[in-house]
Amino acid sequence: MMLSQWDEMAELALKRVEESGAEYGDIRLMQSTSQTISGEDRRIASVRDVVDSGFGVRVLYHGGWGFAASSILSIEEVPRVADLAIEIAKGSASLASERARLVDEPIHRDRVVTANRIDPFTVPLDQKTMLLQEVMEYVQRQPEVVRSHASLWARRDKKLFVSTEGTRLEFDLVAVQGEFTATARHDGRFASRTFTTPHLRTGYELIESANFMAEAPRIASQAAEKVKAPAVRPGTYDLVLDPEHLSLTMHESCGHPSELDRALGYEANYAGTSFLTPEKRGSFHYGSSQVNLVADNTEPETLAATGYDDDGVACQKWDIVREGVFVGYCTNREVASKIGEARSRGSNRADSWGSVPIVRIANIGLEPGQASLEDLLADVKRGVYIEGHGSYSIDQRRYNFQFGGDAFWLIENGKRTHMVRDVIYHGITPEFWNSCDGVADRRHRRRYGFITCGKGQPGQSGWMTHAAPHARFRRVAVIKG
């Protein structure tokens, strides 16, 4: 019922776009349903159920873009929104010093559905709230733990994409995530330790298999150990980084610089540009020969593997860095041609019906190497092993970065000895990745991702997964946070 009405709306909108003389137009109709359950200090603080529906029409007229959107999802609203998008595009075209042009893409007609065993929206709410309350109750039994937080999140996006070129795509996408945190206090300080599942396109089975209650004792005791641990002594250390931690390092220092729109200046006023400028492609030594960073928007369950992007381009797999050399960008149909590529990489995504799609980071991951984690640690005399996410900051061209983490252990003569706290490492992106001399093998590969990657004006949240095994970096500057 919903789809037949949406098809009628799409037909009406695109007819008006075609009649305007525009060279391209598309419409996205969406209904997003999300459920967020948040716990704080043993109590369930909120349960929110959000239904967000609407449609957006995008028009390219004489090389100028226009986009209009409305949450009034009715056939009567379509002409006004479509006409407004056309008028806006004409205004953009009137100031165009250079016409936007789209590279070709085959016409697709397809339906994409997230495979899942347990639909997260069918799991009884009391089962979810009970899990969160139990895990908060457990971690707060640890005497040093004074606060706890826990949450579960699920979202379903039903979407119809139709373009004037004839592409028609239906989506029914689901994503799930859960986490909990223990905060311990000692001697006037406080410190937190978090367990999180990745955000993945799967069902509630992700939460069940994560087994929060089995993880709770470790998280509670490590929070207590962390807050009492000695502060790190500033200096130069070898670092061994776990996959969850690396997901953020890769995201900030490799993912964002590989967005071609940034490299071309589209984000100069907000998210920034990129040191990976087009002339460096194919020759710049981004990392050591051990570093292979691959964009894979085809891997099942990952966030950017949606079958097609919001340009209607099929998801793909390609190299960003091969044996240390920078070789590829994340692109869309508009910017691909600016570096002479004949086809988009399919990385153009919008965060809702009300947003225009922009180039987003793909599922960029570090390819496994040959070592075991024990091998990586064994060859470290003085180092730090880091798990999870902490403080993070990077300059607007993605050179100078600084990262913390969620938990830190000193490595002495090849062994993890004890926890330390307040570890912050910093460096310059290519110098850091060129110091990578060991990557663990496929057994150690894990996937983590983000749904809050900020970019664009107005701001949008991007979704992507970053997979990696553990990796080792030599002689990195560490300071006390």
Add this chain to the structure above:
Amino acid sequence: MTIAHVKTWPRMTGRDEFRFLADLVLKRSSADQTVVNLYDQHTGTTRFASSRIIQNVDTRRGTLTVTVAFGSHRGSASTTDFSAGSVHDALARAERIARVSPEDPEHLPPPDPQVFPTLQTSRPETAAAGPPRRLEYANEAIGQCRIENLEAAGIVSSSVASVGVAASNGLFAQEERTEARFSLTVQAEDATGWSAAAHRSIDHLKIQDRTLTAINKAKRSRDVQELAPGRYRVILEPAAVAGLWSWMLWTLDAKSYQKGTSPFADQLGRQILDERLTLQNVPGHPDLLGTGFTHEGLPSEDALWIEKGVLKQLVYDRFTAKQQRIKRIPTLEAPCLSASGSTAFKTQELIKQCERAILVTNFWYIRTVNPTDLTLTGMTRDGTFLVEDGQITSAVRNFRFHESPLRVFKHVDACTEPAEAVTSETGKMLVPAVILRDFHFSSVTRF
């Protein structure tokens, strides 16, 4: 400007329409308490880069959120569909959630009905501004940059929102809020300069002045030298001050304070900053983005937050406020930081006072490094200069800082009158430019 006149959008949800929608919920609800929140926004942004329009968007999104409670079992559901069927469905979903949610020991009924301040939160010129006006302003900024052979990247945006809260106990508030924004990064080869503005009135964006400011910063940033990291005397322009202060204000949470997980632990009523500094909330200030009421239906308040360096208030949720017997919860949506004693009029006067200092236009990507003492990190951005003998002598490569505002604002060498400040990462504030000593820059980047 040749763009044709664009039809206005459907009328925003006004006071009467919101009352009608709220009644659809309140009359049908079987809950002990029911609250309805409205956020109906029409917003547009014209975005440009490399001196051409790259994005031009216009979105209307109305959201109605229903929160119900049976005893202290609570649930919340929202919809963007304002048809009676969908609004009733949102109520039904909220009721279903509440019936199976555990009791919340911190649940409180909605605030009592009250009189809210009437503020000029909406300006007709902004509400009426559409794509043509935004395009006109974008073209003005691009044109000025072209004259100088420089590249422009930025945005012009305008929005109008109808915001409301209604509850089963008779609480009712609704107001229209407008907001216009302009920000511009000017690129002169590898150098950049920046300026930004936000105001209830689109007429107050001062496009020409802001564009000239960004152009001058970009041109001055061309000849750059690298200085070693270390502790420097700094002149922070208002945007840089706002960046640091925003993080201070975001961590004033009373519950964290109570649980001992706040950087302000045990500091309430004590001298925490330079005794000349006073922070107030001024919702009625014409250059701030004050509102008449909060999301929960509490009135906005003129409030003194820091008086002569002494911490006077915390950010209270209603439960913690009740526990602490706080009768009127202070709000902080329109912050104004000022300094007593002699102040300079403009940043230029501060520059003249400095024998040697780093002038910082703005900070970027500020994040917490250590929540215990509120050590922050971030980068300087879009105009960082060396000041020697009272004048700017060169641009310097951008620094990363590693510093706590709670430490560096304990002593302010000099400051200006409060000025409008807004960044891409903060809300709008009125803050002075300041001279601080021993500001820690921990590393340098490549540009």
